Amino acid sequence: MIQFADIYNNKKVLVTGHTGFKGSWLCLWLKKMGAHVTGYALQPETVPNHFNLLSLGVSSVIGDIRNFEKVKDVFETVKPEIVFHLAAQPLVRRSYRDPRETYETNIMGTVNVYEAARQCDSVRAIVCVTSDKVYENREWLWGYRENDPVGGYDPYSSSKGCTEIITSSYRNSFFNQEQSGRKRSLLLASVRAGNVIGGGDWAEDRIIPDIMRATARSETVIIRNPLSTRPWQHVLEPLSGYLLVGQKLFEGQKSFAEAWNFGPLEEGATTVENVVERIKKNWDRVSYVLSEGTSSSHEANYLKVDCS
Numbered sequence: 001m002i003q004f005a006d007i008y009n010n011k012k013v014l015v016t017g018h019t020g021f022k023g024s025w026l027c028l029w030l031k032k033m034g035a036h037v038t039g040y041a042l043q044p045e046t047v048p049n050h051f052n053l054l055s056l057g058v059s060s061v062i063g064d065i066r067n068f069e070k071v072k073d074v075f076e077t078v079k080p081e082i083v084f085h086l087a088a089q090p091l092v093r094r095s096y097r098d099p100r101e102t103y104e105t106n107i108m109g110t111v112n113v114y115e116a117a118r119q120c121d122s123v124r125a126i127v128c129v130t131s132d133k134v135y136e137n138r139e140w141l142w143g144y145r146e147n148d149p150v151g152g153y154d155p156y157s158s159s160k161g162c163t164e165i166i167t168s169s170y171r172n173s174f175f176n177q178e179q180s181g182r183k184r185s186l187l188l189a190s191v192r193a194g195n196v197i198g199g200g201d202w203a204e205d206r207i208i209p210d211i212m213r214a215t216a217r218s219e220t221v222i223i224r225n226p227l228s229t230r231p232w233q234h235v236l237e238p239l240s241g242y243l244l245v246g247q248k249l250f251e252g253q254k255s256f257a258e259a260w261n262f263g264p265l266e267e268g269a270t271t272v273e274n275v276v277e278r279i280k281k282n283w284d285r286v287s288y289v290l291s292e293g294t295s296s297s298h299e300a301n302y303l304k305v306d307c308s
Helices: 019-033 050-053 067-078 092-097 099-118 155-173 207-216 237-251 272-282
Strands: 012-016 034-039 059-062 082-085 126-127 187-193 221-223 229-231 259-262 268-269 289-292
Touching: 012 019, 012 067, 019 034, 019 050, 019 237, 034 067, 050 187, 059 067, 067 099, 067 289, 082 099, 082 237, 092 099, 092 155, 099 126, 099 155, 126 237, 155 187, 187 237, 207 221, 207 272, 221 272, 268 272
Parallel strands: 012 034, 012 082, 034 059, 082 126, 126 187, 187 259, 221 289
Antiparallel strands: 229 268
16 A cells, blocks of 8 residues: 555655654554664663564664764764654653753754754755644643744743744754755654554553553552643554655655644543543553642643644
8 A cells, every 4th residue: 555655665764763652653654665764762761662562673773862973973874865853852740850851852952953964965854743732831722723832831841842943943044945055955844743642652651551550560540630631642643644744845845844733633632531531441440549639840731732
């Protein structure tokens, strides 16, 4: 079956953050489409982990996205045509514990990728994965649109907001063929997805993995922020969007070189408590209590994105 106009077949594709949850699924999909995939990331953080279980056979380079010389060396060696940048510190509560790591990874890591791409003539398309949390969240009942202001209360969200500003700056300053005088076209887009669920996620502070771990140990899981509303979606849904954007950029369609939201339909935005109740219906062993205390670390209560 031909997917995405067969654009990825025999293409050199670099995926940063390939050992993570979404990155490993993306590499699997790219391999199935015939792409020559190289990944650059830290070692997987959990045992077990999805990347090792898949045994994909991709070229895997273990390194820190904050190490510019190593990032640049990967670009020079691989000479990728399409880049998916997923490497990040992705957890809100961890960003409170180590804000410096979060900012260095999410902001300077992105700068390193863009600088390496700027010096690599083979690159024609970059898809930078940020987050639905990039928006200046005012707890609105309607979804945020791509042209709404970016911001961020916590270190993670603000680091991703900064990533969006950096992306816009590089797009205008260095990847705009008309203004920069570049001899080749390099198109850059950012993609913003909501809460992603699916098989292969063993990360900390994720609602479904936390429930699965506790239930397997016959423990009661404490549910934080049960009334918080999030735009839930299966991991393959935003990935299909990322791949579509990558296709359009590689084809030279400049109208796709901007920010894009990816999320569920209206009914897919629901509370944490509702998600837990649905899991409980399918696995009666699940035992949980709703946290009544207020967390010392602020997290958004209401968050939806407009994907129209």
